[in-house]
Amino acid sequence: MVTQDDILNTLRTIDDPEMPISIVDLGLVEKIELQPSSPACMDVRVKILPTFVGCTALPMIENEIRRCVSALPGVTSVEVQSTYSPPWSVDRITPSGRESLRRYGVTVPEAGEENVGQPPSCPFCGSATVRQESAFGPTRCRMIWYCESCRHPFEHLKRLATTGLIDLSLQRLPETR
Amino acid sequence: MDKLPNELKQPLVELLLSVADDKFILGHRNADWTGLAPILEEDIAFSSLSQDEISHAIAIYQIAAGLVGSTADKLAYARKPDEYLCAELVELSDEFNWAIAVCRNFFCDHHDYLRLGRLAHSSYVPLAQLAGRLVAEEQIHVQHVDMLLKRLGHGDTESRERMQSALDRLAPLATGLLEPTQGIELLEAKGVYPRIEPAMFERWTEDLRHVAEASELKLQLQAPRAEAIGGRRGRHSDAFASLLDELTEVYRLEPEAAW
Ligand SMILES: [Zn+2]
Numbered sequence: 528m529v530t531q532d533d534i535l536n537t538l539r540t541i542d543d544p545e546m547p548i549s550i551v552d553l554g555l556v557e558k559i560e561l562q563p564s565s566p567a568c569m570d571v572r573v574k575i576l577p578t579f580v581g582c583t584a585l586p587m588i589e590n591e592i593r594r595c596v597s598a599l600p601g602v603t604s605v606e607v608q609s610t611y612s613p614p615w616s617v618d619r620i621t622p623s624g625r626e627s628l629r630r631y632g633v634t635v636p637e638a639g640e641e642n643v644g645q646p647p648s649c650p651f652c653g654s655a656t657v658r659q660e661s662a663f664g665p666t667r668c669r670m671i672w673y674c675e676s677c678r679h680p681f682e683h684l685k686r687l688a689t690t691g692l693i694d695l696s697l698q699r700l701p702e703t704r
Numbered sequence: 705m706d707k708l709p710n711e712l713k714q715p716l717v718e719l720l721l722s723v724a725d726d727k728f729i730l731g732h733r734n735a736d737w738t739g740l741a742p743i744l745e746e747d748i749a750f751s752s753l754s755q756d757e758i759s760h761a762i763a764i765y766q767i768a769a770g771l772v773g774s775t776a777d778k779l780a781y782a783r784k785p786d787e788y789l790c791a792e793l794v795e796l797s798d799e800f801n802w803a804i805a806v807c808r809n810f811f812c813d814h815h816d817y818l819r820l821g822r823l824a825h826s827s828y829v830p831l832a833q834l835a836g837r838l839v840a841e842e843q844i845h846v847q848h849v850d851m852l853l854k855r856l857g858h859g860d861t862e863s864r865e866r867m868q869s870a871l872d873r874l875a876p877l878a879t880g881l882l883e884p885t886q887g888i889e890l891l892e893a894k895g896v897y898p899r900i901e902p903a904m905f906e907r908w909t910e911d912l913r914h915v916a917e918a919s920e921l922k923l924q925l926q927a928p929r930a931e932a933i934g935g936r937r938g939r940h941s942d943a944f945a946s947l948l949d950e951l952t953e954v955y956r957l958e959p960e961a962a963w
Pocket residue numbers: 649650651652653654674675676677678679
């Protein structure tokens with residue numbers, strides 16, 4: 528009988544099409560659901576979270592998931608659903624995922640609200656003398672930074688706010704802050 | 705709510721089309737700068753902004769398409785000009801005037817940020833979830849365009865003058881962004897498009913003025929006349945039909961093709 532772990536292990540073999548990191552380490556996989564379709568077989572549903580709205584890599588990833596999971600013995604059907612709830616965030620990237628991205632020259636913002644806006648250290652030499660070159664980059668989820676110490680450009684993932692963007696009412700009670 | 709009551713469908717579709725059409729057309733206008741922006745960083749930025757806007761538009765068209773039984777492609781490419789609900793500001797050619805391009809994004813991004821921020825609080829759950837992501841991405845646009853405005857406003861005399869004249873030229877058109885779509889009051893009353901306090905024009909003007917002042921630029925905006933009818937009712941500039949022609953040319957070659 529196919530299990531959640533079997534499926535998760537299969538998903539670990541699927542890399543993001545644009546970076547050397549598995550979709551599991553990238554934190555794209557939100558949920559794996561199994562429904563018995565016959566005594567020995569399962570219908571599988573995989574819920575994934577897009578990094579950015581309309582990310583062009585998503586259809587490729589969905590296809591790969593369908594292809595790899597349906598090849599497992601005991602799987603009758605595979606459905607891939609993408610959802611914005613909960614929102615994907617760089618905080619979902621695992622430590623080993625961060626490490627493999629760093630080796631590739633891509634840094635990830637430190638997890639946690641207290642680290643918002645903290646500059647990265649250079650992925651090549653570890654220097655903190657870095658500056659943002661552009662708030663945009665080669666894909667929609669990355670920006671371009673530059674290391675003043677080893678003079679290498681590198682990429683840094685964008686952190687999107689996940690809460691509290693717009694107050695519907697700006698009328699605050701007097702003296703509550 | 706997960707399912708939308710029938711009487712809210714048409715008003716919501718019009719609102720969604722106005723948001724998506726603005727983004728779709730603005731994205732195409734911004735894409736004109738790919739390879740031509742004044743500096744490499746802005747070339748990357750404007751290409752990325754375009755990709756964002758068009759991706760946002762597709763995601764919003766998808767929700768609208770679900771409500772009317774159509775597809776995102778058909779909504780994007782197969783409507784008549786007077787069925788598009790974008791504002792005149794996004795239709796305008798910037799004639800490769802960088803100041804116009806920047807100022808247009810300045811008005812549009814701040815407006816989108818508020819509009820998407822409201823939708824992120826929508827009582828219609830699928831829309832609120834999507835808009836929550838869109839507004840977070842839009843925040844990056846706002847930060848970027850504000851930075852550009854400040855830099856160019858604090859540039860030399862020529863740079864400041866060009867920016868000032870672009871703001872002056874676009875300001876009367878920009879308020880067309882706030883023209884309401886039909887049935888918007890119903891959406892507001894049901895919390896599908898929650899009201900904002902202070903109201904849209906004030907919030908938007910306040911945000912813009914704040915940045916303009918920090919950029920040593922002057923900004924005069926007149927509240928739009930309630931009876932003014934424009935893009936949100938399908939009335940467009942003369943240039944719009946030919947813009948649309950150009951933009952849908954490839955689609956019309958083979959409407960059912962999968963890309
Ligand atoms: Zn370095």
